[in-house]
Each structure stands twice: as C-alpha cells, then as structure tokens.
Amino acid sequence: MTAAADPVSGVKICGLTEPAGFDACVEHGADWVGFVFFQRSPRFVTPAQAGLLSARTKGGPGRVGLFVQPDEQAIADTLRHVALDVLQVYGVDDQQAHAIAQRFGLPVWLSRPVATRADLPVTTLAQRVLVEPRPPASATRPGGNAQQLDWALLAGWQPDFRWMLAGGLTPQNVATAIGQTGAPAVDTSSGVESAPGIKDGSAIAAFIRNARAALRG
Numbered sequence: 452m453t454a455a456a457d458p459v460s461g462v463k464i465c466g467l468t469e470p471a472g473f474d475a476c477v478e479h480g481a482d483w484v485g486f487v488f489f490q491r492s493p494r495f496v497t498p499a500q501a502g503l504l505s506a507r508t509k510g511g512p513g514r515v516g517l518f519v520q521p522d523e524q525a526i527a528d529t530l531r532h533v534a535l536d537v538l539q540v541y542g543v544d545d546q547q548a549h550a551i552a553q554r555f556g557l558p559v560w561l562s563r564p565v566a567t568r569a570d571l572p573v574t575t576l577a578q579r580v581l582v583e584p585r586p587p588a589s590a591t592r593p594g595g596n597a598q599q600l601d602w603a604l605l606a607g608w609q610p611d612f613r614w615m616l617a618g619g620l621t622p623q624n625v626a627t628a629i630g631q632t633g634a635p636a637v638d639t640s641s642g643v644e645s646a647p648g649i650k651d652g653s654a655i656a657a658f659i660r661n662a663r664a665a666l667r668g
C-alpha cells in the first residue's frame with residue numbers, strides 16, 4: 452500500500468466474514484476492510500477465508516489484518532494466504548509495533564485502549580493509533596464489543612500523528628462522534644451487523660454515507 456492508498460482520512464468496516472458484507476464494502480466505497488485473525492471473535496476468519504474474500508475484487512478497499520498479541524510467524528503465515536495492506540495490532544507496545552512494521556514493510560495501526568484522558572498517547576512509532584474504549588475486565592476480546600468511548604475525553608486532543616476512532620460506532624452516531632472528537636478516520640464492526648459476524652449491507656451503506664458527510668464537514 453502506498454502512502455496515497457493509506458490516506459489520513461477514511462472509513463473502515465471491520466470483521467468481514469462473508470461475501471455479501473465484503474461486496475457491500477466495495478460497492479459503497481469503504482476505504483478499508485478488516486479481517487479478524489483472532490479465534491475468540493465471532494468475526495474470526497482463517498487466512499485462507501480472508502484470501503478468498505479479498506480475491507472477490509481487485510483494488511477497492513485497503514485490506515487490514517487484525518491480530519491480537521501476534522508473533523511474527525503468525526503474521527508471516529497469514530500473508531502467505533492474503534495480501535494485506537495494513538496490520539492492526541492489539542496487546543503490543545510501541546516498540547513491538549515498530550518492529551512489526553519494519554519486519555513486514557507494512558503500515559502498523561496500534562490499538563490504544565482509553566479509559567481516562569491520561570491514556571491518550573502523546574507520541575507513537577506506529578503509522579496510526581486506533582483510539583478505542585478500554586474493555587471491561589470481563590471482556591473476552593480487546594475490541595469489537597460495541598462499547599462506546601466517552602468522546603468528551605478527546606476534546607482538544609490534536610495529536611501530530613495519524614489516528615482513527617473506534618468503539619460502538621453506528622450509522623446513527625458516527626456523525627456526532629466525528630463532530631465531537633475531530634476524528635479524521637473511523638472504524639466500525641458491531642454497529643453494521645445484523646448478527647455477530649454477519650454484516651448488514653444497508654447499515655454499511657448508511658455508515659459510510661454519514662461518516663463521509665461528517666468527515667467532509
């Protein structure tokens with residue numbers, strides 16, 4: 452992926468598992484689609500399944516692979532089945548994110564769980580920071596929980612690195628979220644589903660439409 456293909460601003464739909472959802476993202480012009488390589492997620496896909504989905508079209512959205520506490524071998528094995536443009540990582544620190552980007556020559560988006568304003572990063576070695584709510588201790592996964600961040604925590608936060616807002620975003624609230632936080636890019640998963648792991652094409656269309664209008668501001 453070139454710098455131009457990893458734009459500062461855009462809309463990501465995460466957790467694609469089936470052709471109809473993937474095709475809706477292509478049709479409605481998502482900037483990125485995400486594949487979840489985390490087995491404890493209802494959106495888990497194998498690398499081979501992601502490869503088949505991705506092959507449904509040439510070009511289109513950037514392909515983002517989501518990994519939780521990955522070792523480099525797992526990423527390398529995945530890349531044998533599906534060409535990813537971005538690696539989205541959870542449970543690693545800034546130095547590890549940097550090492551992964553160097554090893555694979557791909558942009559790395561680093562998830563930073565936020566519960567208080569003190570959790571907002573001031574620097575990063577990653578190519579982008581994903582600002583998400585800190586999940587409750589009882590959660591079985593670090594994201595994809597339809598949990599909304601307290602957007603007021605981000606008031607006046609203007610980092611000099613790329614970032615993206617995620618967590619509980621829906622077609623109904625995404626414009627307000629962008630307006631309140633100034634997010635240049637947004638990501639959703641649960642908010643455009645008809646059931647866990649199954650995307651709703653009309654919700655995807657509405658999310659992208661509403662997010663784009665707000666990003667244009």
Ligand SMILES: O=C(O)c1ccccc1N[C@@H]1O[C@H](COP(=O)(O)O)[C@@H](O)[C@H]1O
Nearest residue numbers: 465492594595597617618619639640641
């Ligand atoms: O979607 C998942 O199942 C998932 C699993 C493990 C880590 C992250 C996951 N999803 C990411 O979480 C955020 C917010 O999701 P939601 O909109 O609140 O459902 C998003 O970045 C997904 O990419």
